[in-house]
Amino acid sequence: MRAYVIQPTFGLEHLTAVDRPDPGPVGLGQVLVRVRAVSLNYRDLLVVRGQYNPRMPLPRVPCSDAVGEVVAVGPDVTTVQPGDRVCGTFAQAWEDNPLTEAAARSTLGGDLDGVLAEYVALSEHGVVIVPEHLTDEEAATLPCAAVTAWHAVASGFVATDKTVLLQGTGGVSLFALQFAKKLGARVLITSSRDDKLARAMDLGADAGVNYKTMPDWDKWARGQTGGVGVDLVVEVGGAGTLDRSVKSVRHAGRIALIGVLAGGTGFNPLPLVMRGICLQGILVGPRAMFLAMNLFIERHQLRPVVDKVFPFADATAAFRHLESGNHFGKIVISLAG
Numbered sequence: 001m002r003a004y005v006i007q008p009t010f011g012l013e014h015l016t017a018v019d020r021p022d023p024g025p026v027g028l029g030q031v032l033v034r035v036r037a038v039s040l041n042y043r044d045l046l047v048v049r050g051q052y053n054p055r056m057p058l059p060r061v062p063c064s065d066a067v068g069e070v071v072a073v074g075p076d077v078t079t080v081q082p083g084d085r086v087c088g089t090f091a092q093a094w095e096d097n098p099l100t101e102a103a104a105r106s107t108l109g110g111d112l113d114g115v116l117a118e119y120v121a122l123s124e125h126g127v128v129i130v131p132e133h134l135t136d137e138e139a140a141t142l143p144c145a146a147v148t149a150w151h152a153v154a155s156g157f158v159a160t161d162k163t164v165l166l167q168g169t170g171g172v173s174l175f176a177l178q179f180a181k182k183l184g185a186r187v188l189i190t191s192s193r194d195d196k197l198a199r200a201m202d203l204g205a206d207a208g209v210n211y212k213t214m215p216d217w218d219k220w221a222r223g224q225t226g227g228v229g230v231d232l233v234v235e236v237g238g239a240g241t242l243d244r245s246v247k248s249v250r251h252a253g254r255i256a257l258i259g260v261l262a263g264g265t266g267f268n269p270l271p272l273v274m275r276g277i278c279l280q281g282i283l284v285g286p287r288a289m290f291l292a293m294n295l296f297i298e299r300h301q302l303r304p305v306v307d308k309v310f311p312f313a314d315a316t317a318a319f320r321h322l323e324s325g326n327h328f329g330k331i332v333i334s335l336a337g
């Protein structure tokens with residue numbers, strides 16, 4: 001089979017297409033999946049650059065998110081069968097909460113070889129059947145960004161009388177926008193570009209601000225809530241945006257800490273204490289959460305926002321597009337045809 005590996009060292013210029021033996025024979029508890037589409041996450045770029053885990057053994061197949069068809073199952077497998085269309089879960093050994101160290105160390109395209117390959121062998125308990133109404137390109141976007149967004153907003157904290165603040169228009173934020181709107185919340189969103197803000201409004205965002213032309217977007221967010229502050233911030237910037245997120249959130253509000261896009265160092269924890277704010281670190285989510293999210297996606301017939309689809313042969317160009325920051329939503333690599 002064809003697969004991409006990072007070798008002999010890190011760097012996008014070292015993402016190399018190679019021939020590898022097909023995985024198999026299919027072992028106990030395993031399913032063999034013929035991959036149809038892969039989606040990229042910002043993490044995949046960090047992995048390829050060596051910024052995610054510089055000590056990661058190489059060669060390694062990158063990427064956590066794929067959809068494909070089950071083509072063979074181990075003799076004891078009962079939950080899926082050949083012909084089923086499945087996604088792998090981000091952390092193969094994380095079926096339900098609480099998160100354990102072993103589960104956190106079972107991530108595709110991180111601890112384990114990933115899915116940027118024609119075939120992958122996965123655990124029976126590390127796959128989920130995907131909603132029927134989604135195309136392969138759409139379904140491939142679910143395992144990381146969508147489950148993370150679901151984890152952040154579907155905690156019971158988001159409801160009709162709540163306001164959620166989202167940062168940027170990448171994969172996590174646009175899933176959070178779609179979920180939060182269906183849960184009835186008011187959604188505020190930031191972006192570096194006015195045209196992207198306009199597209200976010202078309203998706204249902206209630207108000208938006210350009211964080212380049214208005215760097216003190218926290219004041220804007222408070223203004224949008226009558227000076228009270230938002231109920232939830234979906235924090236994808238990290239240290240570079242966290243202080244402003246804390247200023248944006250109300251007393252006893254919540255910040256779902258997810259990303260590291262904005263770099264930055266130093267953070268003053270005192271306002272968290274003084275204003276009773278809950279800072280929740282989020283690592284994607286377990287398989288049980290993926291299943292619950294799929295039910296929600298089916299019920300509301302939601303469709304992920306796919307920015308651009310690249311052929312498998314142009315996987316490096318897909319990563320370059322992610323690197324450019326020009327995308328709106330998800331970047332997908334198709335193995336069709």
Ligand SMILES: NC(=O)c1ccc[n+]([C@@H]2O[C@H](COP(=O)([O-])OP(=O)(O)OC[C@H]3O[C@@H](n4cnc5c(N)ncnc54)[C@H](OP(=O)(O)O)[C@@H]3O)[C@@H](O)[C@H]2O)c1
Pocket residue numbers: 040041042043144145148167168169170171172173190191192193196211236237240241257258259260261262282283284285322325326327329
């Ligand atoms: N903890 C977890 O389990 C988990 C899971 C998924 C993702 N993540 C992390 O979450 C972050 C987002 O991931 P993603 O896959 O959604 O990324 P993505 O699709 O590449 O989205 C990136 C977008 O974020 C916006 N952005 C960049 N810098 C920003 C800044 N300083 N302030 C506000 N927005 C900024 C930009 O939107 P505009 O162009 O609109 O400005 C950019 O297009 C990454 O750091 C990723 O590693 C963590």
